Amino acid sequence: MEWVVKVGGSLFGEYAVKLCESLVGRDVMVICGGGNLANLLRDYDREMEFSSTATHKSAILCMDILGILLADKIKGAEAFYSLKLAQKALNNGNLPILLPSQFLNQPDPLEHSWKVTSDSLSLYIAHHLKAKLLIATDVDGIYTREPSHDGAELIKSISAKKLLNFGETSVDEILGELLLQFKSDCYIVNGKHPERVISVIEGRNAECTLIGGI
Amino acid sequence: MEWVVKVGGSLFGEYAVKLCESLVGRDVMVICGGGNLANLLRDYDREMEFSSTATHKSAILCMDILGILLADKIKGAEAFYSLKLAQKALNNGNLPILLPSQFLNQPDPLEHSWKVTSDSLSLYIAHHLKAKLLIATDVDGIYTREPSHDGAELIKSISAKKLLNFGETSVDEILGELLLQFKSDCYIVNGKHPERVISVIEGRNAECTLIGGI
Numbered sequence: 001m002e003w004v005v006k007v008g009g010s011l012f013g014e015y016a017v018k019l020c021e022s023l024v025g026r027d028v029m030v031i032c033g034g035g036n037l038a039n040l041l042r043d044y045d046r047e048m049e050f051s052s053t054a055t056h057k058s059a060i061l062c063m064d065i066l067g068i069l070l071a072d073k074i075k076g077a078e079a080f081y082s083l084k085l086a087q088k089a090l091n092n093g094n095l096p097i098l099l100p101s102q103f104l105n106q107p108d109p110l111e112h113s114w115k116v117t118s119d120s121l122s123l124y125i126a127h128h129l130k131a132k133l134l135i136a137t138d139v140d141g142i143y144t145r146e147p148s149h150d151g152a153e154l155i156k157s158i159s160a161k162k163l164l165n166f167g168e169t170s171v172d173e174i175l176g177e178l179l180l181q182f183k184s185d186c187y188i189v190n191g192k193h194p195e196r197v198i199s200v201i202e203g204r205n206a207e208c209t210l211i212g213g214i
Numbered sequence: 215m216e217w218v219v220k221v222g223g224s225l226f227g228e229y230a231v232k233l234c235e236s237l238v239g240r241d242v243m244v245i246c247g248g249g250n251l252a253n254l255l256r257d258y259d260r261e262m263e264f265s266s267t268a269t270h271k272s273a274i275l276c277m278d279i280l281g282i283l284l285a286d287k288i289k290g291a292e293a294f295y296s297l298k299l300a301q302k303a304l305n306n307g308n309l310p311i312l313l314p315s316q317f318l319n320q321p322d323p324l325e326h327s328w329k330v331t332s333d334s335l336s337l338y339i340a341h342h343l344k345a346k347l348l349i350a351t352d353v354d355g356i357y358t359r360e361p362s363h364d365g366a367e368l369i370k371s372i373s374a375k376k377l378l379n380f381g382e383t384s385v386d387e388i389l390g391e392l393l394l395q396f397k398s399d400c401y402i403v404n405g406k407h408p409e410r411v412i413s414v415i416e417g418r419n420a421e422c423t424l425i426g427g428i
Contacts, residue, residue, distance in 0.1 A: 013262060037251055044283065048227060054286035058279045065272045069258065072268035 001090055001131050002027040003201055006122035008137040009035025011191045012066055017073045019136055022194040024076035024095040026201060029086050031098050031125060032070055033118040034062030042114065056112035057101075063118055064099040071097045083129070100125065110174070117172040127182045134200055135171060136191030141209030142169050160213035171211075179213025186211050215304055215345050216241040217415055220336035222351040223249025225405045226280055231287045233350055236408040238290035238309040240415060243300055245312050245339060246284055247332040248276030256328065270326035271315075277332055278313040285311045297343070314339060324388070331386040341396045348414055349385060350405030355423030356383050374427035385425075393427025400425050 005028050007016050012035040020030055034041070038059045045055050064081075071079035077095040080086040083103055086096035100121060109124060110116045119135055126133040142163070143152040160179035163169070171188060179186060187200050189208040199206035219242050221230050226249040234244055248255070252273045259269050278295075285293035291309040294300040297317060300310035314335060323338055324330045333349055340347040356377070357366040374393035377383065385402060393400060401414050403422040413420035 013258075017262075036254060040250060040254060041279070041283075044227075048231075048283070048287060050283055050286045054282050058282050061275050061279050061282075065255070065275050068268050068272050068275075069255075069262070069264055072264045073262060 001029050001087060001129060004029050004031060004122055004126035004129065004131045004133050005197065005201075006031045006033065006118060006133065006135045007070070007191060008135065009033030009038060009062075009066060009118070010138040011136060012036070012070070015138070015192050016066075016070055019191045019194045019197060020070060020074045020077055020095060020097070022198060024074065025093055026095075026198075027090065028201065029090060029096045029098055029129075029131070030067075030070070030077070031100060031118065031122045032063050032066040034059050035066050037062035037065060038117075045114075052112040052114075055114070056116070057105075059117070060101045060104055060121070063121075064101050067097045067099045083125075098125065110178075115173040119172040120174040120178055123175060123178050123182070123184065123186060126186075127178075127184060133184065133186040134197060135186060135188050136197055137170050137188060138190065138192060139170050140190045140207050141188045142166070142171070142211070154207065155209050157210045157212060160211050163211055176211070176213075179211060182213065184213045186213075215243050215301065215343060218243050218245060218336055218340035218343065218345045218347050219411065219415075220245045220247065220332060220347065220349045221284070221405060222349065223247030223252060223276075223280060223332070224352040225350060226250070226284070229352070229406050230280075230284055233405045233408045233411060234284060234288045234291055234309060234311070236412060238288065239307055240309075240412075241304065242415065243304060243310045243312055243343075243345070244281075244284070244291075245314060245332065245336045246277050246280040248273050249280050251276035251279060252331075259328075266326040266328075269328070270330070271319075273331070274315045274318055274335070277335075278315050281311045281313045297339075312339065324392075329387040333386040334388045334392050337389060337392050337396065337398065337400060340400075341392075341398060347398065347400040348411060349400060349402050350411055351384050351402060352404065352406060353384050354404045354421050355402045356380070356385070356425070368421065369423050371424045371426060374425050377425055390425070390427075393425060396427065398427045400427075 089096040160176040163176040196206040303310040377390040410420040
């Protein structure tokens with residue numbers, strides 16, 4: 001497959017549904033973030049201090065849950081635990097949504113911490129599939145400073161190396177390191193505007209940020 | 215095993231941990247309710263109206279998540295997807311916490327609706343294991359009327375048949391029907407008082423409600 005589109009948990013609900021509907025029939029597999037379910041886990045974790053492995057596994061199950069629910073609302077989409085079945089669905093013109101827990105359980109490749117979120121996990125899966133990664137989120141991309149602040153400007157393109165020193169952004173802390181390690185790029189696009197996502201997928205210009213790890 | 219103890223999601227946090235700590239070394243397997251994670255699913259469902267199968271499967275994954283987190287906090291407890299491994303852990307003196315998604319995926323025996331919650335699912339599993347069921351919750355048992363109302367009295371014992379006409383109680387709507395179908399009993403006990411749970415398990419008297427389906 002050509003693209004993995006990670007649909008941020010912040011889009012979950014109608015935005016995620018509309019975005020995914022526009023992806024049916026394209027060479028795309030979707031992975032969902034954990035959204036408010038994962039945020040609730042963070043609250044539990046602050047209160048109870050679980051091991052990083054327990055929260056890591058639990059957060060991945062939140063991605064499974066939102067994937068199941070999202071697939072349920074979209075005609076032509078189906079949720080799969082298996083990459084093989086996901087590819088088969090794609091070949092048949094359907095939109096596969098990967099429930100990542102089983103794939104990520106076996107090789108279990110990434111650090112267990114809140115620094116690794118569905119962004120980095122999606123990059124790992126995209127890399128495994130030799131697919132490109134697009135992260136759909138609820139802001140237009142990466143900004144020169146917090147988007148809510150005066151003078152914050154959208155960055156069209158940034159190297160993963162530069163991102164490492166960027167502090168908190170709309171993507172997780174490990175993504176930059178992994179992009180460098182995998183020599184990969186990734187696009188950050190506002191998923192509330194499906195036409196931007198489609199533009200990027202079709203190789204056209206769109207408002208977004210390209211993070212370059214090559 | 216002799217007992218399945220369902221630990222209500224409302225106990226999740228320190229109450230659930232303390233209760234489970236008191237169960238280590240006893241002939242008990244624990245199953246967790248879905249707690250606030252499942253409540254969040256209900257909110258999503260109200261907003262987006264998923265199919266009953268999607269919410270059913272998702273709610274069971276919430277039980278898995280709280281099971282993983284609970285096991286993480288308890289010395290001598292371990293979480294398992296497999297009943298066989300859970301039994302093995304019990305034989306070794308550990309407290310198994312069942313993550314029910316895989317077991318419930320195969321036979322998939324119960325109606326998919328919010329009427330079936332972790333109460334009925336736990337009864338189904340207990341029945342399969344020929345074990346007794348104790349439901350630990352955050353109230354003392356079943357009351358003559360809403361516990362918060364004046365004059366509400368705890369019921370020591372009630373037939374499952376009578377429970378069917380009882381309206382909303384601290385257990386789910388299908389439990390009574392299943393108890394009749396399986397010719398089983400079940401105890402509703404306040405899990406904030408582990409000593410009551412231990413008393414019931416040891417065959418002694420305790421403040422609780424026995425629901426009789428025999």
